[in-house]
Each structure stands twice: as structure tokens, then as C-alpha cells.
Amino acid sequence: MRNIRLMIEYDGTRYLGWQRLGDSDKTIQGKIENILTQMTRTKVEIIGSGRTDAGTHARGQIANFKTDSKMALSEMIEFLNRYLPQDIVVKNMEEVPERFHARYNAEGKKYSYYVWHEVIPSAFERNYSFHYSEKLDFDLMNEACHKMMGTHDFIGFSSLKKTKKSTTRTIDELSIQKEGSLIHFTFVGDGFLHKMVRILMGTLLEIGSGSMELEAIDEVFEHKVRSDAGMTVPAQGLFLDEVYYRE
Template sequence: MERNIRLLIEYDGSRYDGWQRLGKGHGVTIQGKLEDVLSKMTGEQVELIGAGRTDAGVHAYEQVANFHTNSNMKCWEMKYYLNRYLPGDIAVNRVDDVPERFHSRYNAKAKKYLYRIAIGDVPCVFDRKYTWYSFDKLDVTAMKKAAALLVGEHDFKAFCSNKRTNKSTVREIYDIDIYADTRELQITVYGNGFLYNMVRIIVGTLIEVGKGERRPEEMTAILESRDRTKAGATAAAQGLFLQEVEY
């Protein structure tokens, strides 16, 4: 009897060309590595479905994925096998059986992303793969004002790198939280879905506000323009983490 298995995965995306499997001759991906180990484990050709397609260099605390198999292995046996044979920068924290119709991507109701920005006097050598360092002092109050204008349902085409998309670019952001201490500023973006590079462009634009290069009020005009060139730079990949997927 075919089973539908769900995985809860965390990974360091530093050395990968993103989540999505690429064709032969292309780079190494998270999905590709997982599918290789899953196929050896089950003796089947496994196709893994991920909740989100994180970009090259982006990390995940909780990526959700599922696959179908006829294997009789117990879930704890799968978890043990996967963590034994996967590289050290990918870990599977949970394995469980789910209903046949469960789909990691289509059933997802919301996602939460975390972006980490180092702001100390000296960039931390050991955090360089997981934060984007700002040499400029950032005005957190101004950034929060700008972020508040993005909350709600809007057309986020100006915050999308894919110029050729024919699909709707309307998304709803439920909340943007900005927290800062003496060494790090963290931006958490929570919404029902995200466009290509959307979170990184939001962060890049908020940083420009924090530097005083833009006024918070400009966010409304950027949204209304639906023009990518009106928004800020795309923030570096290494500071971004997929934090949680809700169902």
C-alpha cells in the first residue's frame, strides 16, 4: 500500500544552489541530495515535494516536504537512515505518515521568514554565512513605520524579481516584526505566500529606509507602481531563513 510521508527538514543552504532539483550538469541542491538518499533508502525513484523553493544560499529552520512510497520502513527507521547518510548541513527532525491527499506546497496556508542583519561595530566572523552585515547605523523606528505600510493584502509586483510572471502578484502579509539589540537586527515576515525574492527585496528596501536613503512613506508609492525598479536592492541570500510553514 502506498504511503505519503512528511518530513520536517532544516538545512544550511550555504553551499547549495537552492532547494529545487536542477537538471544534469547543474549545481547541487537540497532537494537533489534528499532524493538521492531517499531513493537508496526505499529502492524506489522518489520525487520530493517541498513547501517552498528557497534560493541559492538561503537556509531553513523548518522546511516541510512529502513523498510517496511503498516502503514498509517505520518512520523512526527512516529518520535514523536519513540523518545517518545525509550530509551534515541537512537534517531531518521529524518523519510521519500523513493522509494521501496531503501536499506540502498546495496545502500550506502561511509561511514565516526570518532575516538576520549583523549590526555590531565589527562583523562576527562566525556568523558571516548566516547574517548580512550593515556597516551603516540603521533607524529601526523608521524601518518599523515603513514595514507597517506593507502589512495587509497588496499587489507586490514591485517586490518580485520575476518580470515575466503571468500569475497573480497579490499577496497578504499578516505581520512584519523588527527586533534589534546591540549586535543583530532581525526582520520576521509572516504572510500567506511570497513571490520570487519578495522577502529579500522587502528587507533590502527596509534597510534603505533605515539608512535614511528613503522615507517610510515611500512604501505606498512603491506598491502602487508595480515596478521592480522603484523598490530597493535585493538583500543577500545568506541572511534569510525559512522559519515556519503553517497548514
């Protein structure tokens, strides 16, 4: 069996998210599996590095699948990009060792979140950013980023209920860049719990706009209570940029 790894870019606007839901035609995984199944004439299942929520985008989602097909990779990528909808694009494909598993082997991820920081909305950024026009204190937000970085139990910054699995994660980078009217937040870490980036983002914005204290972050780490953290910002500002694997 060949093991094939794909890098996938998608505009999540029209989809219910990455993960296949029964026969629904409205997930990224489902769309790709359907085309691969047509292409190889045997049922194909793909393993993604992780799920993305409805409306969330990806510039570098990684997935793998196994197949007996003898088709050349260059033909496969052409076939996929011809038959996939235009908002899902396979950027590259490569053959990997049989043991490669896109989810289990993922050692880290990079996400971007964009805020459209103007009073007037943007016709072009509407599906790719969160429109937020409150005045923001960037010094305070940078301090908040520093508090969030490092190794912590992030369960209070997630939508998870109590679980036996570890909810400790390490954030290696959390930085803020102004790019014209957009504010670009970058998150790099060894893993992110469900909705963690979006709740950290909501907390950063509420601290920056003065509706939440900087110290609230310490309390969420200590008491692990979701309702002490900030709002969950909308999915459409979120991009999965990169998934890291050991070479």
C-alpha cells in the same frame, strides 16, 4: 501508497538552493531524493513547500513523498540522518493522508532575516546574516513595516515579470527585534513571491539609513516598478522558519 511528510533543517551555505537541477549534487532536494532512492530502492521524488534560493537556510522546510516502503518512520529518519551531509537534517517525519501536498496545501510561511549591525564583521555570523553598518532609524523602519503589512500587489517587490497569476499577498506580521549585535526581522504571510522578502528587507534598510523615503513604499505598490524599491539583500541572512497548514 504511504504519504510521508518531513520537516527539514538545512544550512544552505554550500548549496545552489532547494530545487533539484538535473543531476547536480548541489541542491537540498537532490540530496534528500538521492538518499530516499537508495533507502527504498525505487526512484523517489519529494515535493517541497516552496523553493529557497542558493545560500538561504531553513529551520522548518516541509516536504512530502509517496512510497510503497514498509520501513518504520523511526528507521527512515535514522537512515536519512546517517547518510545525509551534516548540513541537512531531517527533524521529524510523519505519515499523512494521501491528499496532503506540501506545496498546494501550504497556507502561510514564516521567515527570519538577520542583519549583523556592527562596523566590524562577525566570524560566526558571516554565513547567517547580512553585514550592514549604516546607522539605522528604527522608528522609521517600524513605520515602513506597517506600510508593508496587509494585503497588497507585491509584484514591484519581487523579481517577477508580468504574470497572469495573482501577485497579491497578505503579510500578517512584519516585526523587528534587536538581539545583541543582530537585528532580527520576522515576516509572516500567506505567501511570498520570488525574492520578495529580500527586496522588502533591502527597502527597509534603505529607508532606515535614509537613502530612500518612506513614501517610496506606496509608490511601488501603486506603480509596481521593481526599480523603485530597495536593493535585494544577500540570501545568507534568510531563514525559512515555518510552513503553516490547516490542521
